[in-house]
Amino acid sequence: MSLILRVAARGDGVADDGRHAPLSAPGDTLTDAGEVVPGPHHQAPPCRHFPDCGGCQLQHLDDESYAGFVADRIAGALDAQGLSAPLRPTLLSPPRTRRRATLHAERGLLGFTAEASHRIVDMRECHILAPPLFALVAPLRALFQKLGLKRRADVHLALADQGPDILVTGFAPEGLAAAEAITAFCERHAVARLSLDDGLGPETRWEPQPVTITLSGIPVAFPPGGFLQATSQGEDALVAAVREAVGDARTVADLFAGLGTFALALPARVYAAEGARDAITALKSAAAMRARPIFTEHRDLFRRPLTVAELDRFDAIVLDPPRAGAREQAAALADCTVASIAYVSCNPSSFARDAKAMVAGGWRIDWIQPVGQFRWSTHVELAARFVR
Structure with a gap:
């Protein structure tokens, strides 16, 4: 024993x-x-x-x-x-609060895949999805059967301000019958937007109102398949940690800024850099509408990270890279002289790799806030504060 x-x-x-x-x-x-x-x-x-x-x-x-x-x-x-x-x-995050998820559909099946497999588990209940998203599972299954879906498609669900946002990739039925079925489905189930992408980019088939996601009280245009934190509770936890980490900094660089989850939450002059053009365009427009002092730049931070000289213009740095981390940017962060750095990560391994480079450059990890917004999964997030 x-x-x-x-x-x-x-x-x-x-x-x-x-x-x-x-x-x-x-x-x-x-x-x-x-x-x-x-x-x-x-x-x-x-x-x-x-x-x-x-x-x-x-x-x-x-x-x-x-x-x-x-x-x-x-x-x-x-x-x-x-x-x-x-x-x-x-x-x-509590159960049934996930507001973003990707399901898979094929031949009458709709759900997540089995662990370590491509086999689809046909979803009949779910204890992680927000109720408005789970309520669409059975109707979507019926819609795909009506439209004749046979090959696999991915179904990206998100809960926007106006209701559920749906992006289907790998399937784009044409014709009047398909258009009528999609319209009837969206009307019946109060869908905010439905877009289809068969490989040439999203084509919106239904969007009665412009779709937005509100970040720190500011509505931001939400692109089809756009990124947002998995739960509102997770977003609140990460925003609070970032605000604490940068303190009363007057100028902040927000790297991998996305739609502005952190840039819009900071009471400072913010430079926001992001490689996804649709996201940074949405942030620029939202900031301009509210006269927020946010300067945006469409910039690939993997190929063109900020230099030490650029970083040193700011009082604090915020970065929230994808799972691969920010190896290239971390090298410059190690040598910069800003007062503090807030690092948000969805991958503890790449975070620790980048942190090692920064610690070698004279930084210290002041604290780490663990966040479990992908409930009951092995996916872990965190926010950390670095100081000299």
């Missing part, structure tokens, strides 16, 4: 004798035969699709052990780079 001590990065429990056990929680007992005996932190998974559906990997963990898993992922990534930092208590 051995005791499960922690949950590893891919979701398996790790026992005190080194064995790994799927679907185990800290405090469970692992028998010599490999059977898991549930302990105090092992809960009954709420969804009938678990563990087949790949949308969740950790529904068997209670909130205490899941929050511990999120923090352990970050601490483990730092330790692998020879680093450590103060970790604040993990902030978890």
Whole structure:
């Protein structure tokens, strides 16, 4: 008999004798035969699709052990780079609050794929999606059957100010019958926008009002398939951490700015750089409408990161790179002399790699705020403050 001590990065429990056990929680007992005996932190998974559906990997963990898993992922990534930092208590988003997700459709099936597989798990219930998005699953399944969908398509769902926003990639039916079916579906289910993309870019088939997402009280045009934080609670947690990290800085550079999640939340003069043209155009327009002192630039920060001289013009830096991190930008950040840096990351491993370069340049990680907005998944986010 051995005791499960922690949950590893891919979701398996790790026992005190080194064995790994799927679907185990800290405090469970692992028998010599490999059977898991549930302990105090092992809960009954709420969804009938678990563990087949790949949308969740950790529904068997209670909130205490899941929050511990999120923090352990970050601490483990730092330790692998020879680093450590103060970790604040993990902030978890509640069930049924995900406002952005990508489902997959094919031959009458619609849902997430199975874990480590391309097989679609036909979704009949979901404990992570926001109710307005889950309410579209059955109607979308029926619509795709009516439109004759046979090959696989991806369905990108987001909850905008006006209601659900839908982008279907890999499928673009033509003809009057298809147009009438799409219009009737959107009217019946109060869809804010439906766009189709068969490889040549999104084509909007329904949008009675311009679709927006409100960030820090400011409506911003939301492009089809645009990025927003997975939950409003996660967004609030990350924005609060960034605002604290930059303090009373008068000038801030927001790198990988997206639609302006952080730029619009800062009471400062902001330079916002972003490689996606539709996102930075939307931010520029929103800032101009509200006379906000935000200067935007369409800039590929992987090919053309800000130089040390450019960075040193600001009091503070905010960056929120994609999963690959910001290796090229981190090299310049290591040598700059701004007062503080707020680094938001959706990948503890790439964050720790970049942090190592910055620490080698004389920076210190003041604190890290773990955020679990992809509830019951192994996907972890964080916000960190660096100071000299």
